[in-house]
Amino acid sequence: MSHERTHATRRALTLLLAFLAGGTPALAAQGSLLVKVMDNYGVIPDATVRVVAEGSDVTHRAQTDGAGVARFDALSEGRYDLRASFTGFAEAEIRGVVVAAGEVLQLEIVLSLAALSTSVTVRTPNRREQLLLDVAEPTSVFDEAEVADTGARSAKDLLSEQNGSGIQVNAGGGQGHISINGISNAGVLLLLNGRRYLGKDANGNLNLEDIQLAGVERIEVVKGAASALYGSDALGGVVNFITHNPDERGAENTLLLSAGSYEDFRVNDTFSWRGSRGGFTATGGWRTYDGFDLQPEDPQKVGQPKSKWWNGSATADLQFSPRIVGRLFADYENREIDPYFFAGATQMGGVYNSIRDLTRHTIAPELEFLLASNATVRLQYNYGKYLRDETQVFVDSGDVSVQPPWREWNQELKLIGRLSWKAGGHEHPLQGGYEFRKEKLERGSLGADAKPERDINVLWLQQELDLGRFTLTGGVRYDDYSDFGSEWSPKVGATFAITPDHRLRASFGQGFRPPYFGQLYLFTPPFFVGNPDLVPEKSDSYSGGYSYASRKVQVSADYYYNKIKDGIVFDLTGFPFTFGNLDRYNSEGVNLSAAVSLPAGFTPSFAYTYNKRVRPAEGGEPEEDIGGYPRSSAFVKLLWQNPRLGLRANVRAQINGEVPPGVVDTSYQPGYQVWYAQVRKTFAMSGGYTFDIFAQVDNIFDKRDIYRRQTCPAGNAPPECVEGQPLTEELLQVWIAPRAFRVGITFGMDRTR
Incomplete structure (x- = not known):
């Protein structure tokens, strides 16, 4: 036994010496990397740093410690790309870092607030991802941190505050209708992940209160005629709501719970997972809100009706082969409204409660074929349906009247090709496609044509030329409508980089928008009727501007000029109320x-x-x-953030000037201000978990009931006309919720690599 034990000992020693002798060179071929993450004024604890070896998809991830340092040991020698991220800051990247054998390399990455970053990218202006600084069309971006700063529950909450950015939201009668640079909601295209959002009323308005922000990661607003890329609805611009879709492998989850005044409760949850060949994101949301200013005895005071919302969406992608990728987007939204009181001259049966059920479905499968490293073809189908059911319950008599159903369908088939060709040492993206779209509406309040539909065939092409410091973009779109003929919509844009931080930009585009079905065929006599003689409205839109972006300062200034021919308007000066073509009008101004x-x-x-x-x-x-819109409007915000303490707070205000009388509405709206404040605290925990709490107050100074005011004709005003008298019996006022308080908790899990 002694001889066997001695032999075993010798063999173990031999193996140990062999391992040490063979292992030393391997250890010597490795190095370490220390990455310090900072903002302009100090280190950032709990930031995420990812290190990826060039030519590999293997990712190393670490969180920064209290000194703002993330440590990576035992890295094989070679070249690496580094990315650092922290909520509220734009992601920063360093490429081509060389790690040598036996070296301990120390680097610093400085993060900039997202609003001040030179690396922010956008997708919507040119249907591809590119730097915001390189876009010719004026574009506003609201990222995840900015959305969280507002505590916004709906698109109306968020965009109502952005009225100094060329964006206006008419928040009257329980509605929220957006305009861009003086072009009404009918000429603004709303997208969800690039897919058309349905449910516009007879005026072409879509209620932003219907759009809940569960799962929405960013909003991009393109200001200026985008018809050449997106079609007739984009006469004045595009708003694209983009949901969360992570690139990193692993799992993430975000759970939000909030509660506020007027029994406002909300639960949202978003879960994402990504593997080697694909991934998916699923979001669910629920909200209930009791509303305010709902009085049967004064039913014209409709601030916000009591509602319940349910929504769920999913995105998924799968790489079937190295050259074929499949994607799927699906969305379901439901809003139940009860009570919603109406009365007045246009409701002849007395006061009634309009009980509504609004539902939207969208499903959009897609296949992308990678023909080469610089060429792709994408086939996409979009199906959308909007359902509105209404029951009217009369307060005095108790009579119940079930209204005819309202159904809207939209089907789109798209074939899109992209080619990036090289010349002069630069890439020049070329893209184009064919689209077929079918629109259909069934609504009981339409006239002789109760089930109108139309087919639209589209061809479009866009070429971008990168000439170094100068970039030129040109495009054209051909739309052929089965009921309104065909039209060409060209666009051209240019940017010039004076320096890496300074840009000049200019753009021109033409737009074309046929009337909506409701504008043509609405038939609810004796007060509201459509106008089947309407002709399409057309626009010439010009913009020119300057931008500067650095780590500490960002400035932009844009001039715009929109020339509209045969603009479609709702005319309240005659009887019955109807739609008409205003032969010409201009909308011009400045955004700073x-x-x-x-x-x-x-x-x-x-x-x-x-x-x-x-x-x-x-x-x-x-x-x-x-x-229709104020001459002057502004948005101000003071943000304070200390990432070392996990604190973020802000004070914000929307400031609206007076809305002057116009040719289709002779009353005017006085100016007003609304102020908000929020404070937020984030607790980072081990294992990739975070815990976040916030408290906020809306309408700090309790501004209420902004009535339009009467104007009296000079020289021949009737005796009962009192200049400036509030029009308290009108429905579409600006009804702002009285001072309201809200608190919320967010639980985050990040197990990505």
Whole structure:
């Protein structure tokens, strides 16, 4: 036994010496990397740093410690790409870092607030991802942190505050209708992950209160005619709501719980997973809200009706082969409204409660074929349906009237090709496609044509030329409508990089929008009727601007000019109320914005819009105000953030000037301000978990009931006309919720690599 034990000992020693002798060179071929993550004024604990070897998909991930340092040991020698991220800051990247054998390399990465970053990218302006600085069309981006800063529950909450960015939201009568640079909601295309959002009313307005923000990661707003890429609905611009879709392998989950005044409760959850060949994201949301200013005895005061919302969405992608990728997007949304009181001259049966059930379905499968490293073909089908069911219950008599159903369908088939060709040492993206779209509406309040439908065939092409510091983009779209003929919509845009931080930009585009079915065929006599003689409205849109972006300062200034021919308007000056073509009007103005990162974590920002809408003088006729939107509006925000303490707080205000009388509405709206404040605390825990709490107050100074005011004709006003008298019996006022308080908790899990 002693001889066997001695032999075993010798063999173990031999193996140990062999391992040490063979292992030393392997250890010597490895190095370490220390990455310090900072903002402009100090280190950032709990930031995420990822290190990826060039030519590999293997990712190393670490969190920064209290000193802001993430440590990576035992890295094989070679070249690596580094990415650092932290909520509220734009992701920063360093490429081609060389790690040598036996070396301990130390690096610093400085993060900039997302609003001040030179690396922010957008997808919507040119249907592809590119730097925001390189986009010719003025574009606003609201990222995940900015959305969280507002505590917004719906698209209406968020966009109502952005009125200094060329964006206006009419928040009257329980509605929320967006306009861009003086172009009404009918000329603004709303997308969800690039898919058309259904449910516009007879005026072409879509209620932003219907769009809940569960799972929405960012919103991109393109200002200016986008018809050449997106079609007739994009006469004035595009708003694209983009949901969360992570690139990193592993799992993530975010659970939000919030509660506030007027029994406002909300639960949202988003779960994502990604593997080597694909991934998916699933989101579910529920909200209930009791509303405010709902009084049967004064039913015209409709601030916000009591509602319940349910929504669920999913995105998925799968790489079937190295050259074929499949994707799927599906969305379901439901809103139940009860009570919603109506009365007045246009409701002849007395006061009634309009009980509504609104449902939207979208499903969109897609296949992408990778023909080469620089060429792809994408086949996409979109199916959308909107259902509105209404029951009217009369308060005095108790009579119940079930209204005819409202159904809207949209089907789209798209074939899109992309080719990036090289010349002069630069890439030049070329893209184009064919689209077929079918629209159909069934609505009991339509006239002789109760089930109108139309087919639209589309061809489009866009070429971008990268000429170094100068970039030129040109495109054209051909739309052929089965009921309104065909039209060409060209666009051209250019950017010039004065320096890496300074840009000049300019764009021109033409738009074309046929009337909506409701504008043509609405038939609810004796008060509201459609106009089957309407013709399409057309636009010429020009913009020119300048932008500067650095780590501490961002400034932008844009001038815009929209010339509209045969603009479709809702005319309240005659009887019955109907739609008409306004032969001409112009909307021009300026959008200015600035943000500065100051010491101690303060970042003030400011946005201002001047907008003038007039029917220009012609043929001896004087210039006339169109009205509809304020001449001046602004948004201000003071942000304070200390990532070392996990604290973030802000004070915000939307400031609206007076809305002048116009040719289709002779009343005016006085100016007003609404102020908000929020404070947020984030607790980072081990294992990739976070815990976040916030508290906020809306309408700090309790601004309420902004009535339109009466104007009296000079010289021949009737005796009962009182200049400036509030029109308290009108429905579409600006009803703002009285001062409201809200608190919320977010639980986050990040197990990605």
